[in-house]
Amino acid sequence: MNARPFLHGPETEALIEALWLGQYGHSRLVEKFEHDIAEFLGVPDMVAVASGTDALHIALLAAEVGPGDEVVVPSQTYCATVQAILATGAQPRFIEINPATLCVEADDVLAAVTPATRVVLPVLYGGRAVDLSALTEVLDSRRITVIEDAAHAFGSVCGDKLVGARREALTCFSFGPIKNLTCGQGGGIVPRTREEAGRLRTLRALGIADSQRQRAQTTTYAVQQYGLRATMSALNAAIGRVQLRYFDAVAALRKSLWQSYADGLSGIGGVEVVDVDVARSVPFNCVVRLVHRDAAFHALRSRGIGVGVHYPPNHLQPAFARWRRSLPVTEESDRQIMSLPFHPAMSSEDVQRVVAAVRETALEAGTCAS
Numbered sequence: 141m142n143a144r145p146f147l148h149g150p151e152t153e154a155l156i157e158a159l160w161l162g163q164y165g166h167s168r169l170v171e172k173f174e175h176d177i178a179e180f181l182g183v184p185d186m187v188a189v190a191s192g193t194d195a196l197h198i199a200l201l202a203a204e205v206g207p208g209d210e211v212v213v214p215s216q217t218y219c220a221t222v223q224a225i226l227a228t229g230a231q232p233r234f235i236e237i238n239p240a241t242l243c244v245e246a247d248d249v250l251a252a253v254t255p256a257t258r259v260v261l262p263v264l265y266g267g268r269a270v271d272l273s274a275l276t277e278v279l280d281s282r283r284i285t286v287i288e289d290a291a292h293a294f295g296s297v298c299g300d301k302l303v304g305a306r307r308e309a310l311t312c313f314s315f316g317p318i319k320n321l322t323c324g325q326g327g328g329i330v331p332r333t334r335e336e337a338g339r340l341r342t343l344r345a346l347g348i349a350d351s352q353r354q355r356a357q358t359t360t361y362a363v364q365q366y367g368l369r370a371t372m373s374a375l376n377a378a379i380g381r382v383q384l385r386y387f388d389a390v391a392a393l394r395k396s397l398w399q400s401y402a403d404g405l406s407g408i409g410g411v412e413v414v415d416v417d418v419a420r421s422v423p424f425n426c427v428v429r430l431v432h433r434d435a436a437f438h439a440l441r442s443r444g445i446g447v448g449v450h451y452p453p454n455h456l457q458p459a460f461a462r463w464r465r466s467l468p469v470t471e472e473s474d475r476q477i478m479s480l481p482f483h484p485a486m487s488s489e490d491v492q493r494v495v496a497a498v499r500e501t502a503l504e505a506g507t508c509a510s
């Protein structure tokens with residue numbers, strides 16, 4: 141369903157309207173998108189940016205992260221999380237994950253904190269919320285900000301609120317092409333205060349604090365500080381506003397697809413589904429752990445089934461070698477995890493076909509009885 145709505149009447153009209161308006165940069169449409177998302181989440185405000193990577197970079201800058209600072213982050217994430225940290229001049233301190241969820245646990249986060257830690261950055265892998273509220277007091281006392289990478293987790297729930305609706309963290313979403321909510325490209329940050337929202341807006345607009353309305357009244361503008369060119373295009377906002385109308389249906393489809401995989405794969409020896417807490421999450425993907433991963437990957441690919449590995453660990457990447465340390469749980473996951481095809485346009489027959497092929501690979505590897 142990701143791209144299909146644009147083939148039909150009102151959705152096509154919304155995009156054509158955005159094209160007709162001719163204001164493709166930051167415009168009222170972007171402000172409307174921000175308002176719609178804030179309303180959906182039940183929060184006062186949301187700041188739209190050009191990508192999820194920009195959302196993380198700008199949130200880190202707003203938390204005054206810079207050279208000499210450390211950011212505690214799982215190695216098990218997309219490299220974008222780490223590049224956003226490096227862009228500020230700070231250093232990543234890679235930590236382990238819980239092998240059952242591929243997310244960090246509060247104890248591991250706390251154990252990794254040093255006097256140089258300025259930010260703790262949990263990744264809501266696969267859409268699963270990470271609840272660090274048990275650490276709020278101790279992190280606050282050390283002036284450490286929690287910035288959550290919720291690129292996968294739009295629509296998921298943490299405690300009794302939607303991810304992004306709790307004030308304990310600065311939440312960063314991606315609205316990229318395959319995300320739970322897509323704008324084509326885009327990202328968003330949920331600020332904790334009005335003042336923080338202002339700082340984020342200045343950072344995304346090249347350090348210019350004046351709004352477009354204010355700028356229309358004067359012959360000049362003031363560049364107040366360092367800033368990025370990271371505003372969202374009105375065209376992306378138009379796509380996001382239409383997708384939001386479909387979000388409940390897409391969320392239900394994603395949950396039901398994930399559950400079909402979990403049901404179909406249960407009982408296949410050597411195959412374990414990584415739990416996403418589907419009752420409370422809008423799953424971004426469906427990941428399995430396989431003892432015969434490499435053989436299964438090649439066998440499924442040769443049958444035209446688009447499996448993948450998300451993600452090769454960052455602490456083993458050449459670009460991040462300076463921060464390499466031993467992370468045995470992450471390294472074992474790296475040998476075992478595989479993402480199955482997962483998108484809301486899939487049918488239950490598609491899922492059954494993938495399940496049958498995974499079963500065959502387990503039979504071939506001898507991990508499962510016929």
Ligand SMILES: Cc1ncc(COP(=O)(O)O)c(C=O)c1O
Binds near residue numbers: 291
């Ligand atoms: C965990 C994670 N963080 C950050 C990002 C970056 O988002 P974007 O692609 O919108 O820059 C992604 C994108 O896939 C991601 O998966």
